[in-house]
Amino acid sequence: MNQTGQAEIRVLLIEDDPMVQEVNRLFVEKVDGFRVVGTASHGMEGLKRIDELQPDLVVLDIFMPSLDGIETLRSIRTMELPVDVVVVTAAKDTETIRAMMRGGAFDYIIKPFKLERIRQTLERYRVRHAALRLGESVTQDELDRILQSGEAGAQDAPNEEWAVSADNLPKGLNAATLKQVLAVIRHQGGRLSAEETAEGVGIARVTARRYLDYLEKSGIVRLAVHYGGLGRPVNRYELAREQNDHK
The missing domain is CATH 3.40.50.2300 (Response regulator)
Structure with missing residues (x-):
């Protein structure tokens, strides 16, 4: 660990x-x-x-x-x-x-x-490695997203509607990591807490929260409070399009 x-x-x-x-x-x-x-x-x-x-x-x-x-x-x-x-x-x-x-x-x-070249490879590998460890089975659509996240040309966002620009990112945020966060959210159906997102990407929870906050402000994800059983409610992040599809 x-x-x-x-x-x-x-x-x-x-x-x-x-x-x-x-x-x-x-x-x-x-x-x-x-x-x-x-x-x-x-x-x-x-x-x-x-x-x-x-x-x-x-x-x-x-x-x-x-x-x-x-x-x-x-x-x-x-x-x-x-x-x-x-x-x-x-x-x-x-x-x-x-x-x-x-x-x-x-x-x-x-x-x-250069360092950035191997960093890109390792970050793409981390996405695929984490995604394939999350469950025992996947659907064809989920598998397609996993495989696409590991392709050499996957530096562009898989869906244009969620495209992000490195030029507009706040200081301290990385475009490659942001796309990894999106990949993990997509793979899990777009309903993850900051802790679950951090685990899927392999980053700290506080770091995941910064990326999720940015995605929320950009309108790509929405924050939803989930209540269930005893204890405090859990903040979960849902893809904006996914929420619209369920309305």
């Missing part, structure tokens, strides 16, 4: 260059909710570390001794190891890229890269 009380996403780095390995560690751990739990210098070691550490996500290089990245990913799939993979490499030829994408890589990042 991280300092916000949410489950962390555990990351294993498989990279043969110690300096790059450390840079990758720093970049990954700058993204809230992610923690590097181990490293490996080549594919053979990486497969052992996956088995030992049971990470959620592997950040994988291509050019390595003792099993390169291509063969490592193939082994991960052959062994049916329950882990996702993001490729971070200097390899830019289309044959390698296609091989890794066919192997099920969540994303492919070409070195050198």
Whole structure:
């Protein structure tokens, strides 16, 4: 669990260059909710570390001794190891890229890269990871939204009516995180408390509240007070369109 009380996403780095390995560690751990739990210098070691550490996500290089990245990913799939993979490499030829994408890589990042590029990937991964952990089954529409949230071009809002502009955001709010908040609300039918939203995105409750307040002021969500049983009423945020549909 991280300092916000949410489950962390555990990351294993498989990279043969110690300096790059450390840079990758720093970049990954700058993204809230992610923690590097181990490293490996080549594919053979990486497969052992996956088995030992049971990470959620592997950040994988291509050019390595003792099993390169291509063969490592193939082994991960052959062994049916329950882990996702993001490729971070200097390899830019289309044959390698296609091989890794066919192997099920969540994303492919070409070195050198900036922090914002890997942040975008990890934040998109967090949305999909959280959504698929929320329940045992999903409808086709829910699954479509989950998959779209993880596509490389998903930096634009899935629905134009809810499009948000980074230029208009208050200081301290991030467009990518805002879209993650929207994705979680959509996935849950648009009736979430600040605490439930925070858990779905993997951010602090107070942070989630700031994003929800902004969405409310923008007319994208509406605040509704829900009463049920004993205790204080719960403030829940509902998509404005969803509320109109039920009238």
